Amino acid sequence: MVEQLTAFVLTCLVVVLVPGPDFALVIRNAARGPRSAATAAAGIMVGNTILALLAVLGVTALLGASEVLGTGIKIAGAAYLLYLGVRALAEAFARAPKEHTQPAGPRPGRQLGGSSPFVQGMVSNLLNPKVAVFYLSLFPQFNFAPLPSLAQHTVMACIFLLIAFAWYVLLLSGLKKITGFLARPRTGRMVVGGSGAVLVGVGGTILTKTLASA
Numbered sequence: 677m678v679e680q681l682t683a684f685v686l687t688c689l690v691v692v693l694v695p696g697p698d699f700a701l702v703i704r705n706a707a708r709g710p711r712s713a714a715t716a717a718a719g720i721m722v723g724n725t726i727l728a729l730l731a732v733l734g735v736t737a738l739l740g741a742s743e744v745l746g747t748g749i750k751i752a753g754a755a756y757l758l759y760l761g762v763r764a765l766a767e768a769f770a771r772a773p774k775e776h777t778q779p780a781g782p783r784p785g786r787q788l789g790g791s792s793p794f795v796q797g798m799v800s801n802l803l804n805p806k807v808a809v810f811y812l813s814l815f816p817q818f819n820f821a822p823l824p825s826l827a828q829h830t831v832m833a834c835i836f837l838l839i840a841f842a843w844y845v846l847l848l849s850g851l852k853k854i855t856g857f858l859a860r861p862r863t864g865r866m867v868v869g870g871s872g873a874v875l876v877g878v879g880g881t882i883l884t885k886t887l888a889s890a
Contacts, residue, residue, distance in 0.1 A: 689839060701796060702797075715793040715794045719797025724837055756799060760800065761872045764871055768872060820832070
């Protein structure tokens, strides 16, 4: 059991630390201020928690057994990433002529709906194929006997959530130290544009592969 646990923890570390759309989303919002980055990370963790709960209950396995539903989720996730990426690129280009008069930080006022970093983080994570594949393909590969199946999946879900939470705490702490740098108009525009390009690239890749295999 100790060997299985160690292998699972190392696998979780790789899945969490490898940059993906969630990471790009946090970085994009970091250019708008520490609070936006933290809110996006909170949304991502809520998405992670929902997926973990669904995995423990076996719902993700049922969804994975349906090719139609699986393909639909991948297409929806890719489309949402493309949407966020295009919005980020549009925001970056819109800032260019106004850099001398407007700061890079977020505008006053509460953001709602699709513009909310929390909603973006949660929806992006829920539709993130990497996380769904992690729960579907890797959970069955580990055996924490003599624990029953439900207890094993619960332990694995908790371990993954704790590692993800620790990662985002460290990431946000690091970003907070460079808040002044990110607040510079030119830097903010580059960060938003770069993260937007990553989101478009990831979304386009997922969409292309999904349609090609459909």
